[in-house]
Amino acid sequence: MAAIHAPCIIQGIEFRVSACIGLTVYPKDNRSVDTLLRHADQAMYVAKQKGPMSYHIFDVIHDSKVKSGFKIINRVKEALRLGELSLFYQPKICLNDCSVVGFEALLRWHDPERGLVSPLDFLPQIENDKIICDIGEWAIEQAVAQISEWCATGRNWSISVNIAARHFQEKSFIERLALVLKNAGHVNPGLLDIEIVESVALDNIEYVNKCIVGCQGLGVTFSIDDFGTGYSSLNYLKQLPTQTLKIDQSFVRDMLVDAEDFSITSAIVGLAKAFNKVVVAEGVETQEHFFALRKMGCDLAQGYLMAKPMPAADVVRWEAEYVQSAQYRALRQAHGVAEMALA
Ligand code: C2E
Ligand code: MG
Ligand code: MG
Numbered sequence: 001m002a003a004i005h006a007p008c009i010i011q012g013i014e015f016r017v018s019a020c021i022g023l024t025v026y027p028k029d030n031r032s033v034d035t036l037l038r039h040a041d042q043a044m045y046v047a048k049q050k051g052p053m054s055y056h057i058f059d060v061i062h063d064s065k066v067k068s069g070f071k072i073i074n075r076v077k078e079a080l081r082l083g084e085l086s087l088f089y090q091p092k093i094c095l096n097d098c099s100v101v102g103f104e105a106l107l108r109w110h111d112p113e114r115g116l117v118s119p120l121d122f123l124p125q126i127e128n129d130k131i132i133c134d135i136g137e138w139a140i141e142q143a144v145a146q147i148s149e150w151c152a153t154g155r156n157w158s159i160s161v162n163i164a165a166r167h168f169q170e171k172s173f174i175e176r177l178a179l180v181l182k183n184a185g186h187v188n189p190g191l192l193d194i195e196i197v198e199s200v201a202l203d204n205i206e207y208v209n210k211c212i213v214g215c216q217g218l219g220v221t222f223s224i225d226d227f228g229t230g231y232s233s234l235n236y237l238k239q240l241p242t243q244t245l246k247i248d249q250s251f252v253r254d255m256l257v258d259a260e261d262f263s264i265t266s267a268i269v270g271l272a273k274a275f276n277k278v279v280v281a282e283g284v285e286t287q288e289h290f291f292a293l294r295k296m297g298c299d300l301a302q303g304y305l306m307a308k309p310m311p312a313a314d315v316v317r318w319e320a321e322y323v324q325s326a327q328y329r330a331l332r333q334a335h336g337v338a339e340m341a342l343a
Pocket of ligand 2: 104162195225
């Protein structure tokens with residue numbers, strides 16, 4: 001570049017030429033000659049964007065990540081189209097009387113090659129692509145239809161749907177939600193809850209606040225998911241007017257063996273009360289957790305102690321068995337004893 005940039009004098013006038021260089025290095029970039037030249041060319045365009053006299057080395061690792069990202073996005077698009085996605089439902093239980101108040105809808109992918117795939121195995125790769133909005137809208141439609149089906153048999157259970165930041169920030173979110181609710185007919189929108197994480201508001205808290213208020217105007221409710229793992233800013237708590245806080249399972253899991261996790265869990269319960277919000281503990285796996293959370297004043301519990309997420313078709317049978325179970329009686333009885341002791 002220095003050689004090219006050396007001044008050249010033409011008819012007494014000094015001219016300088018600047019160059020940009022794009023390069024890729026074989027064998028790290030282990031491709032055919034044509035592809036190597038194309039990669040070097042791509043790198044040159046990046047160099048040009050940086051400005052005159054710049055160079056850029058083709059990033060092999062980033063390129064393969066982008067390519068596998070495209071691959072997974074296309075596979076998930078296809079999965080949505082072919083009906084390979086479904087929602088599993090996990091109950092939320094009232095800690096006082098052990099009644100079932102609602103369910104969280106959790107995404108599952110029935111991949112013909114890999115079997116049942118957890119959302120954590122594909123959502124992180126697609127959460128910044130438009131497909132996450134299509135999945136979110138599909139999930140809301142499914143949940144609304146499920147609410148309607150349960151209500152028709154007298155089960156007024158709410159359903160929470162997880163909505164990604166990218167989707168919630170779409171300009172048309174409220175409009176589309178209104179349309180889904182309208183198309184569903186007589187569904188009570190108060191039974192639809194939208195779970196968002198705090199980071200949804202990182203870029204524009206005022207806009208997100210307006211969106212939440214707008215959706216609440218349609219009758220739906222909101223929960224802040226995984227509370228405690230993000231910024232947990234009190235300003236967010238004030239500006240994100242959600243009805244519910246969900247304590248992240250990482251705190252709940254160790255609260256009986258880790259004094260700090262116990263303090264964080266009870267502090268979040270206290271915060272929720274102070275802000276007049278319902279508080280849900282996630283990841284409740286044992287009766288000891290259940291009783292400790294009840295003592296703290298936590299409102300609802302969700303976790304493997306009551307049930308793992310299950311297909312919609314299993315929910316009614318699960319509930320019938322749950323209210324007959326010895327565990328249900330034990331949890332209720334302990335509450336009855338507590339009430340008697342108080343009286
Ligand atoms: P999340 O919303 O915090 O959901 C709770 C996760 O904890 C679920 O994992 C659930 O199966 C798991 N869980 C519940 N109880 C227990 C327990 O007692 N012990 C343990 N160890 N785990 C428990 P899952 O279904 O794998 O979902 C993981 C995450 O993926 C969710 O975390 C949520 O962030 C995301 N996700 C799930 N479904 C959707 C969806 O439809 N849309 C979007 N955007 N995200 C979703
Ligand atoms: Mg959630
Ligand atoms: Mg969570």
